[in-house]
Amino acid sequence: MHKTKTIEPFFSPKSIAVIGASNTKGKVGYTIFANMKKAETKNVYPVNPKYGNVQGKKAYASVSAIRKKIDLAIIALPPQIVPDSLEECMKNSVKAVIIVSAGFSEVGEETLTKKISALIKKYPKTRVMGPNCVGVMNIRSKIDTTFFERSRMEIPKKGTLSFISQSGALGSMILDWVATQQFGVNKFASYGNAMDIDEADLLEYFGEDPKTKVITVYLEGARDGRKFFNIAKKVSKTTPIIVLKGGKSDETRKAASSHTGSLAGSSDVYNAVFRQSGIIQADDLLDLFNIAKLLEKEPLPKGNRVLVITNGGGFGIVAADQIISHGLKLAKLSKKSEDELKAALPRASIGNPIDLLGDADIESYKKAIGAAQKDKNVDIIMVLVLFNLPTIEAKKIMSLKKARASAAKPTVVCAIGSDYTKKYMKKIEKAGFTTFNYPSVAAKALKEMVSYAAYLKKTR
């Protein structure tokens, strides 16, 4: 059996046991079971010898007492009794076990850690995630083993982005934020102490997952650098991987090592590994998901020549400055499209930026975008719109879809403003464009996209 197949039961289990499911609010075992109940996840069995029933559902004294095949067990118990519970799962051929309990190697507890380690060796057919983790989410199948407070955060939309986070809390914050964004999530995993399944295994799994188009990773330190490198190199050929590395300097590496107990190698080593394996490195949180959004929504560009189209001269100049300072090039229109556009838009200033001027309408944007899509001198199109100018007809925004439809070129739209602008940026998204607020953020994401495309070309 292919190795990644053994990870599937974490994300698509047909039956689930929640070991330590509780009736006491505030307990992790309460929240996990309550979240599943609320999501109406099917075939979930609470396991707790203390209760006859848990949150109104019949409780079982043990996994074997369920007398059904269990795909996934979640262990939320005090650390001392975790090894016995894990062994019972293994003896009952549970395919996947998530140990959310903390109190193991991350706090220097050796005896219990060794016991778990021995069990993982003895029963290789049961795969283990954790301990000290929040587990997984699968937005499509509504599998959610995390114990995040649902009243305090939103669940992201369905999408094609999968996300691996070494930190459960940071992961939860990011998922909550992603819920407010243009793009959606496929699967999430936070793997904690990585005693069995580690970041590289998940990377490989997501790389083969047909619903995953882009992989993002928050990583403090890889468990096995060589394994991570080899798998990343393979996966990045078909699926872009964006990594935010926590602990980039000696000082923060020390903090990272006390946080997840992982050995965060030097930045130079990681930078080299990332570069050579085609991994895109994000500078920070803002960067991480803006790059991901762009890669999820837009085709890869053939080169680095960007055309700016604007209805505000100053806005165009600010954006062009950002394109240049991020190492991209300002495209030079072909003579043919220049002549065509001059004839079609006699008042506009046809250069780069193309300044359609303050009285531009949607029709003039359509003409300019259409010409740029055809022009071989243009690889990427950045459209800027001052929505507050009176000649932009709100009603016609959806008609831009046509200009976009033929698009084999990444086309992004930038605008900032209050509610009026926000409303029409949503329409622009519906018309199929990827939107950003700031040209600088778009330019940074485009730069990384161009580098990734160049890496693929070079290594093909």
Next chain:
Amino acid sequence: MHKTKTIEPFFSPKSIAVIGASNTKGKVGYTIFANMKKAETKNVYPVNPKYGNVQGKKAYASVSAIRKKIDLAIIALPPQIVPDSLEECMKNSVKAVIIVSAGFSEVGEETLTKKISALIKKYPKTRVMGPNCVGVMNIRSKIDTTFFERSRMEIPKKGTLSFISQSGALGSMILDWVATQQFGVNKFASYGNAMDIDEADLLEYFGEDPKTKVITVYLEGARDGRKFFNIAKKVSKTTPIIVLKGGKSDETRKAASSHTGSLAGSSDVYNAVFRQSGIIQADDLLDLFNIAKLLEKEPLPKGNRVLVITNGGGFGIVAADQIISHGLKLAKLSKKSEDELKAALPRASIGNPIDLLGDADIESYKKAIGAAQKDKNVDIIMVLVLFNLPTIEAKKIMSLKKARASAAKPTVVCAIGSDYTKKYMKKIEKAGFTTFNYPSVAAKALKEMVSYAAYLKKTR
């Protein structure tokens, strides 16, 4: 009379003539007059010989026909008749004239430009802004000469930020965006072709304006570099100036020169001028107002040592990485406050970051912030909050105000998330903290604040 006094009538006129006020919707002269009518600005007189009344108010055939002292006249007429109208204003001792009409030097029209130039020399008592500009806004006195579409944008709150923009359209977009932010605006000016009043005059005026705490500038090219340098050097000693320079490379400078007709000097020259005159240079739009917000709300730091306080280990590490990569230092707590905090918060990890752990409550934040405020080894405090963790008591957030009250140190709070987090970030703002979404954005703004404080120290 001090020179900046002659600029005051633009922002606080007791009487206003709108020359070219119109009954035809869509005309600039219509919008300007309609905006003033809607804002209930007092003593506004429409001037238009074609109409008996404009938008229901008695119209005058000329400025002299008003038979009242006019402080400010706004000329919105075809360019050919602007010089005559300007001379009539000057003959009638109008103190300030804004020429919004375009069609002068920016399109290569020399004859009319020369006529205006001669009038400015002949009547120095009348100050002129423009031509080719949107004029001014004074949020406090509700003076607004701009012709922005009010249905498409919001007016910023009252505040202490003043804003000079060489580009009217970019200015309008930014004002609209500022309206959605934590901070407010005092005055705005967009001065167009700068035939009389230029960016340096406005800088000087805002520098002496008691309601202006921070000045932001969008600048493509200074009319008189030496004058700008001298005034900036003087003003920056008391009021921070943040400039976003449009046209940073040879290519974009060309575009800038066709946009505002100004000669945008080389980046090296500008960078040197900015550095030597204490100007803070913003990289882009995102930067511009985040630096401004920080300088408006927080005291200047004594040094560059930042303490991070968090309830999420990974979030803390990401923030600490940003602090270091922006050239700031991670503060090392004094032995005394370390001991105190270890006693007060026995479970927390007392380093930098201080990790209060996932079960931290508001009380523990108060203790940590309080200790940091007292510790001489700490110059700046960056607080990170994962609001979705269950032990953060929403009700107690306002009590953080106390920890902040004694604050002589810049203290910022970072969080990202959906509605729940957004709601409580608003509370955090009310409790007196400056908020940012991303640690990277906060770190960049803090870096610029630290550099500005160091410049002041050096030149004092």
